Amino acid sequence: MRTTTKVLAMGGAVLAAVTVTGPARAGGVPEADLAFHGSAVMEGDRVEVQLTPSNHGPSAVPEADVRLRWSVPLADRQILPVGCVRTGEREVVCGTGPLPADGPGQRIDLGLMLRDRPQEVRLEIATVWSGGMVDRDRTNDQVRVLVLDTGDAYSF
Known part of the structure; x- marks a missing residue:
């Protein structure tokens, strides 16, 4: 069994400090296969x-x-749920919480305001950190949806 620690810091604030333990795979790194499913709704300058x-x-x-990541800028002021942080003009990063093997995690609900009132937005969703795991199937943790x-x- 292998143990590693990952600390993610942005703007001087520590977002997560996690100890990863699990069965070692080829190369000594545990494997997981992350995926994201959900829906997005846009009305005016609001996206849920x-x-x-x-x-x-x-x-x-x-x-x-x-x-x-959105194709248009977000409004300057946002109210984000616990575990989410704005990382750019068009980006938000959220922690998933624990993800059991072969199971779903906790749903993340975001209600965001856009700077303008576009007729459409492209939303890109992707894993930026997989808890120190190797994910050999990146096709299901990178999603693009037109809203x-x-x-x-x-739905995606």
Whole structure:
């Protein structure tokens, strides 16, 4: 069994300090397969995103970070849920919390204001840190979705 520690700091603030333990795989690093599913709705200058992270295993992940990047700037002021931080004009990074092997994590709910009132936005979702795990299948943890200003939910 291998143990590693990961500390993620942004702007001088520590976001996570996590100890990773799990079965060692080839090369001595545990493996996990992260995926993201959910929906996004846009009405006017507001976007609502519901995102459920999951892990297809084989190792549990004590914490991971997911980046949500929009094609348009976000409004200057945002109210973000605990575990999320704004990292740029168009980006937010959220911690997933623990992800069991072969199971879903806690849903992340974001309600964000856009700087303007575009007719559409492109939302890109991607893992930026996988808790020290190797994820050999990156096809399901990198998502792109076009969200139109219709009030309809666009699933991913």
